[in-house]
Amino acid sequence: MDIEAQIKDGLIKIGxxxxxxxxxxxxxxxxxxxxVGCGVTPSAYWHCPRQRTTGKDKIKILELQLENEKLLxxxxxxxxxxxxxxxEATNNKLxxxxxxxxxxxxxxxxxxxxxxx
Numbered sequence: 001m002d003i004e005a006q007i008k009d010g011l012i013k014i015g016x017x018x019x020x021x022x023x024x025x026x027x028x029x030x031x032x033x034x035x036v037g038c039g040v041t042p043s044a045y046w047h048c049p050r051q052r053t054t055g056k057d058k059i060k061i062l063e064l065q066l067e068n069e070k071l072l073x074x075x076x077x078x079x080x081x082x083x084x085x086x087x088e089a090t091n092n093k094l095x096x097x098x099x100x101x102x103x104x105x106x107x108x109x110x111x112x113x114x115x116x117x
Contacts, residue, residue, distance in 0.1 A: 011071050 006012045053061070101107040 011075060012068050 098107060
């Protein structure tokens with residue numbers, strides 16, 4: 001599933017200072033802007049001062065990241081539960097077939113054929 005669909009489904013929450021590119025590629029690092037090159041800073045490229053994040057901003061970012069991880073974990077837990085239920089149903093069907101073959105005497109003949117080869 002792509003990032004846009006996850007955002008629409010509510011699986012990823014975006015903070016007020018983020019956009020889709022920031023979610024996909026991460027924040028810009030120091031003296032390098034993606035697509036522009038080394039030595040170019042955000043303030044030089046956009047002619048504006050770089051905003052410093054305060055402790056409260058960092059906490060908000062970390063809370064958003066935590067919420068995103070919780071949502072993804074819940075989704076994975078649900079998928080695991082569904083797979084477990086499917087596996088249990090398949091196992092029950094297999095046990096019924098094995099019991100039916102055993103009652104018809106076909107299972108023991110199959111076991112003997114396998115053991116002689």
